[in-house]
Amino acid sequence: MMQVLRETLTDLSKEAHGYLVHLLGARSVENAQECFFQVVKYLAEAAASGANVVMKYLAQFLMVAGVDVEMPVNSITPDAVVYIGQWLLLALIGYWLLSLAFRLVASTLRRVLWLLKLGVVLGLFCLILSDSSAGTETTALRLAGLVSVCVLLGIGHSGTGVIKPTWRIK
Template identity: 50%
Template sequence: MSAYIHAPLPCCHYSVCPAPLPQSVLLYLESVLGQENIYSMFFEMLSRFLAEGAASGLNIIALYVTDILRVTGVDVQLPFPHFTAEGVASAGQWALLALIGYWVLSIILRLLVGVVRRVFWMLKAGMALWLFGLIVSDAKAGSDTTAVRLASLVLGCALLGLASSGSEKTVQVEDRMSILEGRVKVVERRKGEE
């Protein structure tokens, strides 16, 4: 009975071991293979696992859909025999590439639209100043003619300003709405956590 009392603690006890077993294995692998290789292997294994899972799920869904269609009297043959992990991974990569391309293209188009708006505003202001100079410098025109020309110029500038500001206000309203939606989601998450 006294032998059981004086028995040494097992090695896996946290006060004796310097690190838990999984952490020590990870540290050993990092020292042998390098940290970057460990993370790339981890992400490769994770992507392979997700692709295989998605392929299995899609195969099951395709099987159920074809069975349901056969029961309803529609004879259907899928154009492909089954989903593969490589096909799902390839489609995922293309989808990711398309998403990144869409994001970059939308940023470039917003920048171009902003530049075109500024250039259009500068052209409009330059044209208005040039027409104002022509109207005022016409010595042969009477005061009534000059007043009508200036009123037409002011009306034209006002109409162009309304036409261009309407689209700007729409973009500003959409931006404010997306900001408000984000804030509402944050508040809802906080309420859900409480």
């Protein structure tokens, strides 16, 4: 599974690189890559340095407080910061895709249930109107009851919102 994912991402990145080379030119893409890698390297070094300082101060603070602590690593390297950053970025993209899929499923389910309620109401409406043995008052009461149920269940509203005018009368 991981191998397939890796191959898919590699193919996707090669296609994106080829498209950018076609669009901007090979030299521009190379310069942008070098600049990006230098910025990432600088930020990783700065983050690793800051994390090492925080880790040392935290260890000293705990030692002064009387807690004997041994840190699992002596120092954090820029490569470790980049590695963790990549996994965090992957987790963020995965979370975004998962929430997008859940929203799509929820929206589709909401529409299907609304259509189901609408179908039931239309069926009941046809059933009420097709009853020839009922009198006019009985039919009117049944239709009023159906309208009341529709209002209570919110069947007349599909969840899309109301269009509001942009103009105002002064």
